[in-house]
Amino acid sequence: MFVDELARFAAGVADARVTTIAETAAAPLRVEVRGRRGVGCSTVARALNRAGIAHGIRAAEVQGEFHPDADVLVYVVAEVVKPEDSAAVAAISTRHPVLVVLNKADLAGFAGEGPVAAARARCAEFAGLLGAPVEPMIGLLAALDDSDDAWAAVRELAAESPVPVEGRRRLLNFFDLFGTALALAAVGRGYSPAQLRALLRQVSCVDAVVAKINALAAELRYRRVLDAVAALEALAVCESGSEDRLGERIGQFLTHDDTVLSRLADAADLVDVAGLAARPQAGLVADGPDEHLSRAARWQRYSVDCSVSDVHRACAADIARGSLRLWSRAVGASR
Structure with a gap:
């Protein structure tokens, strides 16, 4: 990932401004957990913190007004969807990505393939009612300590x-x-x-919930990459000709193979989540020169399509740039 490459670069240059840019890009996702009383919000928040720490997720149960700096909102229900749940999800989904968690999935019944399978079927029904993705979870099992x-x-x-x-x-x-x-x-x-x-x-299904949170936040994380690159480019201009050659070192970092390919990987993740086209990452490095060149041309055309968003155009440009870098490598290796 780009944030990993940036963290290594920041550690090497030991410049406070670069460190700040790197820390901002890699900041944990702020996940707010809320729902009706008794549905297990605190348990879900504790479970997400435990399982999400390796994925850069920081969850907290919140009551009252929504925090404007939240990245993803997790709304918890249990057993049934009530009118107040529908109203709350409708209100928050206009401002933030929302994931509904059907907690206490073990209470869905033991018929058929068991409670989790029954809960998944109920999630599909609830998603239609709420207009938001719904994932099952047994928060109590996911939040267990080591007693x-x-x-x-x-x-x-x-x-x-x-x-x-x-x-x-x-x-x-x-x-x-x-x-x-x-x-x-x-x-x-x-x-x-x-x-x-x-x-x-x-069995708790917490990892599927974490994966869904990551998917909902894919565009936000990619925007952070773009913001970090823009901040580094501006800093490089300001520091051009400085004695410590910081501007030159930033330029070298931004054009380095590892940096370009990390941006390709991040862009491919967003493409996959957004459903823009067939995922370009499968077999990426192992592809031959013709595949790399064809992919670069396809995504370069997409990057100049005025009908798509700025973020998706930037994403396509990163895929095209990274594919050309892989093509150059493959051609060089074949000679």
Whole structure:
């Protein structure tokens, strides 16, 4: 990703202005979590923070007015969609990307393929009602901490050992009924604590929610790339001819192969999410010269199409530029 290349460059030049540009580009996504009382907003926020940290996501439950600096809004429902949910989603979707999370997906019923499958079917129905994407989640399982007492109690129950009533209550508070049944079955099959945690996280569907948040924020992240490049170009002009050669070093960074190809990769991600065309990244580096040149020509034509947005034109230009760089490499390697 471009932000990774920029972070390495900033560390090398040790200039406060470049560092600020890099930190702004790589700032975590600000995700606001809200919903009706009792649907589990705090649990969902805690789960997203735990699972999203590796993806640059910072979530917080928010009550009252929406913060104007939020990047993505997660609206939580449970079991049903009420009129107040529809009104809230309609109001916020005009200002921010919105993802609706159907929390407590384990309560969707055990018919057919199980509660998660039933919840997914319900999500499709809710998406039609709300006009926004809906993803299922079992927030309690995704937000689990590493309580040794709880894991020990699961092992004792699985071994049919007597567990005090208070211990059973704590276990249900920790895992809930569905999670407890799942944990007992897994431990009975010899799962280690690490394997059990991985299973519970998978069943919680939190990773799919994180992926959807990333998809909704793809254009915002790409705009950050464009803003960072513009800021670096302006700084390079101001520092041209300086003793530390900062302007020259910025120019070299912006035209370096790794930088150009990282922008190609970021642009390809946005193309995929926006559904502009067939994803150009599959087999990208392994393609031959003809494929690289054909891709460059196709996206260059798209980049001058006045009917598309400025962001999408910039995206197409990055793909064309990166493809030409790959073409040049491939031609050089074949000689």
